[in-house]
Amino acid sequence: MSDSTTVPGWRQAHLGHWLAQALQRFDARVLVLMARNARMPLALANLCARGHLTASHVHITRHLSLAGSRLSDLAQRAGVSKQAMGKLVDQCEAWALVQRAADPLDARARRVVFTDGGLAWLQAYEEAVRQAESELRDAVGPEVAAVIAIGLEAYAA
Numbered sequence: 001m002s003d004s005t006t007v008p009g010w011r012q013a014h015l016g017h018w019l020a021q022a023l024q025r026f027d028a029r030v031l032v033l034m035a036r037n038a039r040m041p042l043a044l045a046n047l048c049a050r051g052h053l054t055a056s057h058v059h060i061t062r063h064l065s066l067a068g069s070r071l072s073d074l075a076q077r078a079g080v081s082k083q084a085m086g087k088l089v090d091q092c093e094a095w096a097l098v099q100r101a102a103d104p105l106d107a108r109a110r111r112v113v114f115t116d117g118g119l120a121w122l123q124a125y126e127e128a129v130r131q132a133e134s135e136l137r138d139a140v141g142p143e144v145a146a147v148i149a150i151g152l153e154a155y156a157a
Helices: 015-035 042-049 055-063 071-078 082-094 116-140 142-156
Strands: 098-103 106-114
Touching: 015 042, 015 055, 015 116, 042 116, 055 071, 055 082, 055 116, 071 082, 071 106, 082 098, 106 116, 116 142
Parallel strands: none
Antiparallel strands: 098 106
């Protein structure tokens, strides 16, 4: 029999698996680098170092507009439910990363916006991403890193 169910290990040896593994490794490295960033607020660095701020919280960092975003828009961009994003925002609000503010376009609506500490977190995130990308280039070589970036960008588009 030659169908894929008889080939051992196929579920852990496909592109989706390797993409997920690479993202987990990349996000974990970014969080380690952020925890060590001297410009990051100490409380956030400590939360990060102790594993309380995780890749889940990075969804907010990746998808929150600098001008702020409605919760439903933020959830949609992150690909999670509004309820799940609401819980992440609640945690990040408790840690002073974000706050809910009035929406200037709709008095009934609220927007999630970065706090000053959240903007420092965002700066540390940018620096950590750049460092992690540099480490990836060093690990696989600049040509392979370029092919990975071009291929993933084309695939995701």
